[in-house]
Amino acid sequence: MRPDSPDQPLERVTPRRLGSLRLRLTVGVPLLTALIVGLVEWGHEAAASTEVLSHAAWLVLGLSAALLLLVEVLMLRPLRQLAAGCEAMESAPLPLTPEFAAPAPGRAAELDRIGHAMRRVQGSLWQQEQDARELRRELAQQRQQLEQARAALETHQRELANLARTDILTGIANQRVFEETLRREFKRAQRQRGLLAVAVLDLDQFKQFNLTHGTGVGDQALQRVAALLTERFKRDTDLVARLGGEEFAALLPGLGMAEAQGVLESVREELRALHLPDGRGDLTLSIGLAAASPAHPYLSAQALLQAADEALYIAKHAGRDRLSLAA
Numbered sequence: 001m002r003p004d005s006p007d008q009p010l011e012r013v014t015p016r017r018l019g020s021l022r023l024r025l026t027v028g029v030p031l032l033t034a035l036i037v038g039l040v041e042w043g044h045e046a047a048a049s050t051e052v053l054s055h056a057a058w059l060v061l062g063l064s065a066a067l068l069l070l071v072e073v074l075m076l077r078p079l080r081q082l083a084a085g086c087e088a089m090e091s092a093p094l095p096l097t098p099e100f101a102a103p104a105p106g107r108a109a110e111l112d113r114i115g116h117a118m119r120r121v122q123g124s125l126w127q128q129e130q131d132a133r134e135l136r137r138e139l140a141q142q143r144q145q146l147e148q149a150r151a152a153l154e155t156h157q158r159e160l161a162n163l164a165r166t167d168i169l170t171g172i173a174n175q176r177v178f179e180e181t182l183r184r185e186f187k188r189a190q191r192q193r194g195l196l197a198v199a200v201l202d203l204d205q206f207k208q209f210n211l212t213h214g215t216g217v218g219d220q221a222l223q224r225v226a227a228l229l230t231e232r233f234k235r236d237t238d239l240v241a242r243l244g245g246e247e248f249a250a251l252l253p254g255l256g257m258a259e260a261q262g263v264l265e266s267v268r269e270e271l272r273a274l275h276l277p278d279g280r281g282d283l284t285l286s287i288g289l290a291a292a293s294p295a296h297p298y299l300s301a302q303a304l305l306q307a308a309d310e311a312l313y314i315a316k317h318a319g320r321d322r323l324s325l326a327a
């Protein structure tokens with residue numbers, strides 16, 4: 001049996017205040033009766049006979065007992081049940097159950113039904129709280145998953161953006177980035193009356209190199225050239241890129257023709273000294289170089305790049321493995 005069941009013995013659930021009320025009624029009514037009888041005896045000693053008074057006292061006592069019984073049955077017992085229900089609600093959360101489905105008959109049924117309704121409400125609240133807790137937990141999980149998906153998406157977007165700007169084989173900038181940067185740096189050089197050198201570098205006889213050593217070795221050679229250029233041009237403003245195939249480019253802000261020529265000649269020498277692909281090979285590089293300066297301006301970034309291209313063409317036709325300067 002549950003501690004808050006209405007069938008429980010009354011002594012176990014009697015609230016202190018109800019017990020106090022009953023005690024006061026139990027003690028107070030007989031005392032009052034005795035007091036009345038005493039007063040009547042004292043006041044009417046001479047007039048009334050002892051026998052009549054005695055009957056009156058017994059009548060009052062009987063009425064008091066009946067009154068006590070009525071108070072107990074009609075008020076105290078239902079109140080105790082209600083109080084017990086309230087206490088049980090305070091003490092522990094209960095699931096929604098069909099307890100007290102049939103309230104006790106009689107006048108106490110009203111209070112039983114109130115108690116029962118309160119317990120149903122409490123059970124319903126408890127259930128709703130459980131549901132809300134479960135929903136909050138699911139929401140937190142979904143929020144976490146969403147956060148992870150968002151982070152993964154951002155990573156993929158970054159990778160995609162990088163892929164769109166990077167040459168896959170060599171990992172350096174691609175032609176698109178080179179042309180964007182060239183336009184930007186050209187405008188800056190024009191604005192600041194600065195220097196800007198552009199070099200186009202092309203591996204010699206690479207078709208034959210592939211045929212001799214295979215395209216896998218050709219790929220490795222392209223990667224070595226990219227690494228060499230990245231190593232040599234490492235200022236923040238420098239940019240090396242692969243324009244496509246076996247053709248590379250270097251953008252060198254702040255460098256005039258003579259300075260750029262010196263660095264590029266050493267790069268060409270270094271590559272030849274590598275003897276790609278196997279330390280005994282003879283892979284070489286032809287370079288066309290153009291430089292914009294206040295003394296030698298170009299109309300556009302495109303014109304500057306075209307001048308470097310034309311210089312490369314001259315280097316190729318002059319026998320390869322050399323650097324040519326734009327006119």
Ligand SMILES: Nc1nc2c(ncn2[C@@H]2O[C@H](COP(=O)(O)OP(=O)(O)OP(=O)(O)O)[C@@H](O)[C@H]2O)c(=O)[nH]1
Nearest residue numbers: 202203204205206207208210215216218219245246
């Ligand atoms: N291994 C490899 N080869 C490539 C790649 N891209 C282009 N090539 C090859 O590079 C070769 C370029 O040949 P060509 O344009 O005739 O130039 P070349 O043989 O270097 O001759 P010149 O430039 O006149 O010295 C072609 O055979 C392409 O197949 C690549 O990513 N990997």
